[in-house]
Amino acid sequence: MKKFIIDADTGSDDAVAILLALLHPQTEVLGITVVSGNVPLAQGITNTLSTIEIAEQDVKVYAGAEKPLVRDYIEIHTLEEFTEHVKSLSPVSASAQSVHGVDGMGDIGIVSKSSKYEETGAVDYLIKTINNNPGEITLVTLGPLTNIALAIKKDPSISSKIDHCYVMGGTSDGTGNVSAAAEFNIWVDPEAAKIVFDSDLQLTMVGWDNSYKYAMLKEDEIEQLRSLNTKLADFSVDIQKVLINLTKEWYDFYGFDLPDPITMAIALDNSIIEESQDLHVIVDTRDGITRGQTIVDYFDIEDKNKNVRVITKSSNDKFMNMLLDLLS
Ligand code: BDR
Numbered sequence: 001m002k003k004f005i006i007d008a009d010t011g012s013d014d015a016v017a018i019l020l021a022l023l024h025p026q027t028e029v030l031g032i033t034v035v036s037g038n039v040p041l042a043q044g045i046t047n048t049l050s051t052i053e054i055a056e057q058d059v060k061v062y063a064g065a066e067k068p069l070v071r072d073y074i075e076i077h078t079l080e081e082f083t084e085h086v087k088s089l090s091p092v093s094a095s096a097q098s099v100h101g102v103d104g105m106g107d108i109g110i111v112s113k114s115s116k117y118e119e120t121g122a123v124d125y126l127i128k129t130i131n132n133n134p135g136e137i138t139l140v141t142l143g144p145l146t147n148i149a150l151a152i153k154k155d156p157s158i159s160s161k162i163d164h165c166y167v168m169g170g171t172s173d174g175t176g177n178v179s180a181a182a183e184f185n186i187w188v189d190p191e192a193a194k195i196v197f198d199s200d201l202q203l204t205m206v207g208w209d210n211s212y213k214y215a216m217l218k219e220d221e222i223e224q225l226r227s228l229n230t231k232l233a234d235f236s237v238d239i240q241k242v243l244i245n246l247t248k249e250w251y252d253f254y255g256f257d258l259p260d261p262i263t264m265a266i267a268l269d270n271s272i273i274e275e276s277q278d279l280h281v282i283v284d285t286r287d288g289i290t291r292g293q294t295i296v297d298y299f300d301i302e303d304k305n306k307n308v309r310v311i312t313k314s315s316n317d318k319f320m321n322m323l324l325d326l327l328s
């Protein structure tokens with residue numbers, strides 16, 4: 001069994017990613033740490049608990065950072081306000097409730113029966129578990145990198161003790177989903193991302209480009225999931241309600257993309273990777289239009305260490321097969 005720790009800002013796509021790991025037969029999820037991002041921390045914890053419940057599993061959930069390392073964090077519920085906020089180049093970070101729903105789970109009324117989580121923080125849990133399992137932990141991050149940066153700051157030795165870290169964040173092709181330059185998870189806490197990317201962690205970056213290119217579910221794929229007729233498949237589609245409405249408005253088709261699940265799928269099965277390159281990646285922490293950009297040095301202009309395995313192409317078929325297999 002491979003030992004996984006998941007760090008998530010649980011919203012509608014994190015939930016599906018968590019399900020994949022919980023249901024994968026060769027994987028043991030030791031714990032899930034939560035961070036503010038898509039939704040404020042408390043809501044992220046509730047969403048993580050309801051996801052574990054629906055999978056009928058028993059995994060401990062640890063509360064992490066309520067705000068980014070140095071930036072303030074505010075809740076924004078509408079797309080108009082979010083767009084205005086980003087365009088204002090404010091240094092303040094904001095939630096993605098306009099994309100995932102105010103509750104992060106599509107606002108369809110998901111409730112968690114349990115409110116049991118570990119208040120003793122995510123950071124100490126990460127440090128303790130990694131030190132107790134040197135070379136054995138696969139860490140998968142699905143939200144802003146605040147918890148991981150805080151853990152590395154407190155105990156820098158952990159970064160070389162993690163077997164591998166898969167990051168949903170950044171982009172390999174210069175596209176952004178918050179601003180023209182930045183992907184959400186890195187944009188929320190660029191200072192934390194810089195600490196993580198500059199550490200000696202073995203890092204794989206699954207950027208947002210993989211999501212819109214290889215993990216975009218359209219009518220056919222959604223129909224395939226629905227035809228499984230399982231509560232897990234229905235849950236995975238139902239909670240995308242707000243994102244489905246937005247996708248219709250933006251791109252004029254019925255569908256949604258799954259950034260966190262394709263990252264998790266790659267962490268569970270590297271054969272989903274079709275093309276990757278070891279490259280130097282710089283996180284832009286400056287305020288302004290490029291805040292949170294992942295600058296990928298394809299031509300080695302900087303002549304610096306290759307700190308990241310950058311995924312540039314993944315298999316949509318294999319990803320879909322994993323979803324259908326594990327949610328059945
Ligand atoms: C990432 O940001 C969040 O909205 C998603 O959960 C995903 O982790 C995509 O940019």
Ligand code: CA
Pocket residue numbers: 008009010011013014037038142143260
């Ligand atoms: Ca996420």
